[in-house]
Amino acid sequence: MKERLLAAVSGARSSYAEIRVRRVWSSSVLVRNRAVEVAGSATRIGGVARAVSPDTGWGVVGFTEVDRLEPQVSLAADLAAAAVNRRPVLLAPIPIRQLELADVLQDDPRATPLSAKRAIADRLSAVIHDFDRRIVESRVLYRDDVVETWLATSEGAWLHETRGETSLSVLAVAREAGNLERVLGTWSGKSAGPALDGALPALESVAPKAIERLHAVPVRPGRYTVILDPAAAACVAHRIVAHLGRTTLPGADPDALPLGLRVGPECLTLGDDPTAEGLRGSAACDDEGTPTRRTILVQNGVVTGHLTTRETAARTHLAPSGHGRAGSLHAAPAPRAANSFLAQGAGTLEDLLRGVGSGVYVSDLLAAEESGGNLTLRAGSSRAIRNGSLAEPVKGVQLEGSMLSLLGRVEAVAGDFTWDSSATRCRDGAAGVVSVTAGAPHVRLMDVPVSEGMP
């Protein structure tokens, strides 16, 4: 494959060309209410060729036919020629690397029979239903993917890597006297080995959580001091990094997060680190062949950087950060988050609780949605905070506000940072879906408007 890709880009009729081919093996098992609904496999191969010259726009060709690669690059050059541009496309220079990272996978899921994957899902489903007769519905989704990628550019960059990912998603629905509660738990890792075994108790706990929530009281709307647990804080960090960190995109509001703007207190540092070891968004190079690097977006409350591709870096005179990620087999790279984090501060959860007279402790999120710079968070498990201690469970907690206003409400960050192991995927319209990880410690926010959301 290497020779074929290099040959395809070497003859390109454009000043720059790249081609990426990706093969994906996947299997999935869906067990609903103890019965298998889906158990199957899929394989797909495809890629994307891109070409650009200083006086043209991008020509991009997605394909599934990989026997002949030169015509794909040639068509990309033709499309680029048709895209007469009024402004030149410039690419920031990058170090040219040739990386061979297609090592043998540890616990390769392709070597595990589908029956063993089904057994995991069957067992989880049984555990959830057997926990309590009030569990009226369950859904267990097991999924694994192995992705092999080849990338070549006309500048000589070359990448070949193989990555594996396994995920489990577990839903429990409890009902009592017309009251219906849903709890979702997810896990993902690079393989289904011992790490998955270690995650099973947490996934099984969705059943007792759903039962507990039956008796939780609805939150009383108002303004509270809110403490986010590390997973919830990580979700917020990801949303902010993913959606405010890309102001270099064409069409994005350049004033949303300008360099030098103070957006939070000294204790607030936000960034994205694709070089972190072994996470879902980790990579040596991005999908443009740019070596990845840890990028700080907000340092001690002040905006210091953005996520970039080569094109957006050149446009904004920033160094390429290695965040050009493709959201599908056929997608062109766009600046996307990888492993977003809110850096740790100091102290413990107890330190954050101290002095809080009345507040809400959010210990997981059911949903987080961004729209027009506003973020709405719906919390799953929550507890009231009274006089510095965690109190009774409350439900229906919904936080809403502009992302920047949420950052401005951060007042303390604990020192218990952890990467979240949830099976998180970042969706972004036509740019597709990328796997991401997020991490954070406990975070305290002051004077947050809390409303009661829909079930």
Add this chain to the structure above:
Amino acid sequence: MIERLLHAVAGRVAAADAVAKADDTLTVSLDDEGRVTVTASRSEVSHLRIAGDGKVAVASSTDPSPLALAEQALADLPEGEDLTLHFPAPAPLPGVMTRSPQAAAAGPETLLSMLRPLAGRLARTNRRVEVWAERSLGLVRVGNTRGVLAEYEVSTIGIGTMIESIGAGAAPPCRLHVAGATMPSMVEVETLVTEADRRLAPPPVESGALSGRMPVCFAPRALAILLLPLRAALLGHEALLGRSPLRGRRGEPLFDRRFSLVDDALVPARPGSRPIDDDGVPSRRVDLVVEGRLAAMAADLRIGALAGVPSTGNAWRQAFGPPRVGFTNLLVRAGDGDRAALLAPLAPGLLVEDLEWGPGPNPLPGAFMARAPWAYLVEQGEVRGRVESVSLTGNAFDLLGRVVAIGSDATWVGSWCAPSMVFDGVGVVVR
């Protein structure tokens, strides 16, 4: 490919069906600084479903080798779903227009020649405008071991825009698009420009003490969102799982008599139009709600087998997922109210052009609390201005029993065609 796939499993399983989908999509985008990007995407995906010994397995692949896909499905069959499927026999297919030669022939230059004037028509000093056009060509082949073998070509062409307003009191980003199997007409393009101006021009107004229950007019795009619960509840899958509140209520008068909803794959030249579904069942018009009474739910072969009902021809094969039941083209029957008749009951009230469903509440119970960034205060039949920070609350099923008026302005939004509808007693919260 279909024939080879079915041949590869013939005699090894009780029955099988297969779907092959080829797609060739061309997209041209033009940003506010004049940058053009042209993207072409070609894909071919094959889906195989096999049935035997009371089990069903599915597999899909982009690999053109039928043997590999067949072996994959056969290996997965012992772990498959417990299900006995009855595949359809060959039957005459209805005629339906799914492809336009003019749309199929559109290249980058044609798309760009549509975009530059559109960008010019939308441009204003206080706007950042991006426009895009997309042409998709497809070939769908469906077959099974009982002898069904059919194919049809599809074309879809769409244009869209994302407009950001700049400056104090700016409106939120405005996203609009139109799509169909044929080239967009001048009227459709002009309608899009008019809608952009209609939504962006009114200045923000003070909402005062607007919160409370009041009549609200939902324009077609907003109605599509408001009726998400109804659409979810009409899927046979949800009824089978016992989650649909409409389960077991066929024939009952549930909604206002003026409300009727149909799923129609035979409407010419719309995104969901097709002569046969992905299970090999001939397409037909399906009355879902007739004059307020539940008439049917959408079903595919799997739902039909599990629930003991016939398929309604609503099967879809996703790119790399299991078969699923879904709608084709959904049409709400238009009324006779013109714009003045729709706005007259709003005294005061809101006109809502678009709606955001919010972060993941389960739509099936019907309860909603949705942001309405495109809400306008209406008094004495006149639009006074855009109201900011509006959320709407209520229950979509209850609202369908409180219809005040239905407009004559049925408009296609993708594969959804609906008029404006006015409902009484909608909860309005202005923060």
